[in-house]
Amino acid sequence: MSQTIAEKILARKSGQARVSPGQIVDAYPDLVMSHTATWRSVSVMKKIGARKLYDPDRLAIVLDHISPAKTEKYAADQQTSRNFAREFGIEKFYDVDAGIAHLVLMEHGHVRPGDLIVGTDSHCTIYGALGALGSGIGYTEVASVWVTGKLWMKVPTTIKLTLEGGFAPGVGAKDLMLHLIGRLGADGCGYKSVEFYGAALRAMSISERMTMANLAMEMGSKCVFIPPDEKTLEWLLSRLKDPASYEPVSADPDAHYEQSIGAELSELAPMVACPHQVENTKPVTEVLGTRIDQAFLGSCANGKYEDLAIAAAILKGRRVDPRVRLIVTPGSKEIMLEAMRSGVLATLMESGALVTNPGCGACAGDGGMMADGEVSLSTANRNFIGRMGSNKSSIYLSSPATLAASALKGVIADPREFYC
Amino acid sequence: MEDQIKGRVYKFGDNVNSDIIIAGRYLIYIDPAQLAEHAFEMLGDGFPSRLRNFDILVAGRNFGCGSAREQAATAIKGLGIKAVVAVSFARTFYRNAINDALPIVECPALYDVVAEGDEISIDMAKGIVSHGGHEYGFPGIPASVAKILELGGLANYLKSTLEAGKL
Numbered sequence: 001m002s003q004t005i006a007e008k009i010l011a012r013k014s015g016q017a018r019v020s021p022g023q024i025v026d027a028y029p030d031l032v033m034s035h036t037a038t039w040r041s042v043s044v045m046k047k048i049g050a051r052k053l054y055d056p057d058r059l060a061i062v063l064d065h066i067s068p069a070k071t072e073k074y075a076a077d078q079q080t081s082r083n084f085a086r087e088f089g090i091e092k093f094y095d096v097d098a099g100i101a102h103l104v105l106m107e108h109g110h111v112r113p114g115d116l117i118v119g120t121d122s123h124c125t126i127y128g129a130l131g132a133l134g135s136g137i138g139y140t141e142v143a144s145v146w147v148t149g150k151l152w153m154k155v156p157t158t159i160k161l162t163l164e165g166g167f168a169p170g171v172g173a174k175d176l177m178l179h180l181i182g183r184l185g186a187d188g189c190g191y192k193s194v195e196f197y198g199a200a201l202r203a204m205s206i207s208e209r210m211t212m213a214n215l216a217m218e219m220g221s222k223c224v225f226i227p228p229d230e231k232t233l234e235w236l237l238s239r240l241k242d243p244a245s246y247e248p249v250s251a252d253p254d255a256h257y258e259q260s261i262g263a264e265l266s267e268l269a270p271m272v273a274c275p276h277q278v279e280n281t282k283p284v285t286e287v288l289g290t291r292i293d294q295a296f297l298g299s300c301a302n303g304k305y306e307d308l309a310i311a312a313a314i315l316k317g318r319r320v321d322p323r324v325r326l327i328v329t330p331g332s333k334e335i336m337l338e339a340m341r342s343g344v345l346a347t348l349m350e351s352g353a354l355v356t357n358p359g360c361g362a363c364a365g366d367g368g369m370m371a372d373g374e375v376s377l378s379t380a381n382r383n384f385i386g387r388m389g390s391n392k393s394s395i396y397l398s399s400p401a402t403l404a405a406s407a408l409k410g411v412i413a414d415p416r417e418f419y420c
Numbered sequence: 421m422e423d424q425i426k427g428r429v430y431k432f433g434d435n436v437n438s439d440i441i442i443a444g445r446y447l448i449y450i451d452p453a454q455l456a457e458h459a460f461e462m463l464g465d466g467f468p469s470r471l472r473n474f475d476i477l478v479a480g481r482n483f484g485c486g487s488a489r490e491q492a493a494t495a496i497k498g499l500g501i502k503a504v505v506a507v508s509f510a511r512t513f514y515r516n517a518i519n520d521a522l523p524i525v526e527c528p529a530l531y532d533v534v535a536e537g538d539e540i541s542i543d544m545a546k547g548i549v550s551h552g553g554h555e556y557g558f559p560g561i562p563a564s565v566a567k568i569l570e571l572g573g574l575a576n577y578l579k580s581t582l583e584a585g586k587l
Contacts, residue, residue: 384437
């Protein structure tokens with residue numbers, strides 16, 4: 001008894017009855033994800049002379065960051081990854097048409113509550129939206145897990161975050177997370193697991209939960225959990241191959257939390273992260289009128305169908321300010337198809353948006369680069385200097401609603417006026 | 421890995437993220453020398469060449485935060501930097517540094533007293549940083565993980581484990 005979710009999952013995956021914070025365990029992940037970095041892990045396998053995988057079924061490969069290849073070097077690296085997937089019979093291989101690894105893996109039922117998932121991407125925390133322990137590692141470690149099946153992990157302490165109340169119109173999960181990151185800091189949850197609770201959580205969609213678990217990485221979280229409820233199970237039902245095959249994990253009522261933090265959603269305003277740190281957050285009212293040259297709607301944080309639909313509802317029948325290039329990159333093929341069928345894509349394009357193929361897009365520097373002095377407003381999760389082009393450009397982060405309102409005005413604007 | 425690391429210090433602030441250490445556009449490289457040519461380039465101001473006059477990086481809180489890119493550690497190693505001493509590290513950088521055999525030291529006490537250009541020495545075995553006649557202790561890396569650093573990184577560790585038939 002008295003165990004948190006991270007403790008229970010790490011105990012189970014390391015074959016122990018219980019584990020304690022600070023303890024180092026050899027854990028066996030259920031899934032190891034590699035994206036565009038796959039070729040680097042392949043090069044490690046070659047270097048160490050390994051020829052066998054621990055379990056090919058535990059590998060998932062998604063070519064998402066620079067898709068399709070934009071130089072010969074990228075093409076050659078993707079070829080290496082493809083050949084590897086073929087040679088070793090990797091069934092969970094998704095090519096450049098699929099979209100962002102995190103979203104693709106969840107949509108295709110490869111993420112189950114209670115799973116331990118590691119991968120070559122810091123935003124693996126997003127799997128916590130479905131109750132799985134997700135955490136980022138480097139490419140050499142990915143190769144190590146491919147070959148040995150295991151990874152040393154330190155059992156983290158846990159922070160309990162309780163949400164009360166409900167969002168005001170025009171305010172959402174992204175604003176909540178920017179508020180928390182600003183309040184707790186870029187390392188406020190460093191090395192720690194975060195468990196979300198509260199009545200407000202039940203009202204949140206799976207899409208909003210993904211935004212939360214994704215952004216929680218920006219306060220340093222090692223992993224994040226939004227305990228599965230009926231919404232999670234309903235979402236998973238049509239996606240899991242065998243919906244009965246997983247074991248969800250919940251914390252014990254007397255689990256020990258290092259810290260308990262609360263947030264009242266009804267008090268939140270739309271939030272913006274200012275250059276060049278995500279923790280540099282302000283209510284949108286403090287940056288109103290800031291000129292923008294580019295607006296990027298996409299990323300694993302906010303490139304989901306609901307995010308596109310929220311922006312489309314504001315943009316419908318209106319025109320993006322001619323000074324702004326609005327770039328929309330759907331997170332995955334499934335999302336793009338849904339947006340195509342529902343008319344959301346047409347609405348976005350009619351308003352003046354450029355719609356690109358699914359993937360990481362401008363967030364990973366794949367198109368949408370900025371020149372000296374330019375300013376971008378982005379729904380992604382990072383505004384670090386030079387991340388989207390010149391180191392003399394700057395990035396602000398916001399919700400899809402704030403982005404749409406701002407694209408219409410050519411300056412950072414408050415979305416709440418569109419919800420009256 | 422050397423037990424005694426000595427040299428001149430370059431000092432950074434808090435939250436130096438891995439995009440600053442090596443920008444995403446250079447992740448097409450994995451070679452330390454190629455990466456080092458572009459390390460910290462986003463800071464402008466003579467980086468990365470000015471770092472070549474220093475041996476050890478000292479940083480504030482949360483060094484290496486953000487992206488899990490392993491090349492952040494590789495690029496620093498490629499610059500000829502022998503160790504990084506920070507108030508704290510982001511977990512992915514911490515792991516990647518060990519896996520790339522870049523010695524890392526968490527020593528909050530040093531930060532406020534050390535200045536750019538100062539000489540420090542680090543005794544990895546004893547867990548002591550020496551600066552200006554004072555000694556500051558630091559916790560070692562977990563014993564079960566120290567082996568990876570000792571063997572020159574995770575790839576070497578795996579290779580020797582494979583060759584020993586223990587895999």
